[in-house]
Amino acid sequence: MAQSFTDQLLENNARYAKGEAVHAARHPGPQAIQPARRVAVVGCMDARLDIEDLLGLQTGEAHIIRNAGGVVSEDAIRSLIISHHLLNTNEIILVHHTRCGMLAFTDDLLKLGLEGDAAAGKLLGQATGREFVSTHVSSASPSAFHAFRGALEPLDAPRDARNIERLAWDVRRGIATILNHPWIPAHGPDAVTVRGFIYDVDTGLLEEVTYPGPIGSLG
Numbered sequence: 001m002a003q004s005f006t007d008q009l010l011e012n013n014a015r016y017a018k019g020e021a022v023h024a025a026r027h028p029g030p031q032a033i034q035p036a037r038r039v040a041v042v043g044c045m046d047a048r049l050d051i052e053d054l055l056g057l058q059t060g061e062a063h064i065i066r067n068a069g070g071v072v073s074e075d076a077i078r079s080l081i082i083s084h085h086l087l088n089t090n091e092i093i094l095v096h097h098t099r100c101g102m103l104a105f106t107d108d109l110l111k112l113g114l115e116g117d118a119a120a121g122k123l124l125g126q127a128t129g130r131e132f133v134s135t136h137v138s139s140a141s142p143s144a145f146h147a148f149r150g151a152l153e154p155l156d157a158p159r160d161a162r163n164i165e166r167l168a169w170d171v172r173r174g175i176a177t178i179l180n181h182p183w184i185p186a187h188g189p190d191a192v193t194v195r196g197f198i199y200d201v202d203t204g205l206l207e208e209v210t211y212p213g214p215i216g217s218l219g
């Protein structure tokens, strides 16, 4: 099988991790609206990730979709459907990362804190180092924050086997969500490919998540 563009991006990442500036920060002139390398990236909004830099992507080559966690949320799916069917992308890359804030809270904890539960607010304050200020009201929206599954850990905790596994769970759930979506073709001549990675914010390196595999457990 021919090398995919994703493989080229992994080679770029290895150069980036050694300190090379692979992404050239310049405006190259008129370009097509369609991403030139037919890639769509879903990545976390974390301030330590420069997606174009760490993948060596140039302006015009890819769609970059970012949110808290790099979660394949309903809105990310919306963007991916438009990206593929209207703008011709066919390789999707998920980028989660070590030390992600989504490891350090749960949906219930954040909702309880926002709604006024003092114990939840105290825990969130301790976890973030920022005084948590409750709004003392409930809201139907957002319906979910998509905090990662598994036991809570301190904010910005260094990588270990457990949090890498929690990250991998969510990457796999994201891949499955895309591959099983009725409006994103996973087979046939119009199929997209999906690969998922964990970016190590300490080393600058991407590590691929095997798929399929475990997607979470209560234990």
Ligand SMILES: [Zn+2]
Residues within 6 Å of the ligand: 044, 045, 046, 068, 069, 070, 097, 099, 100, 101, 102
């Ligand atoms: Zn993150």
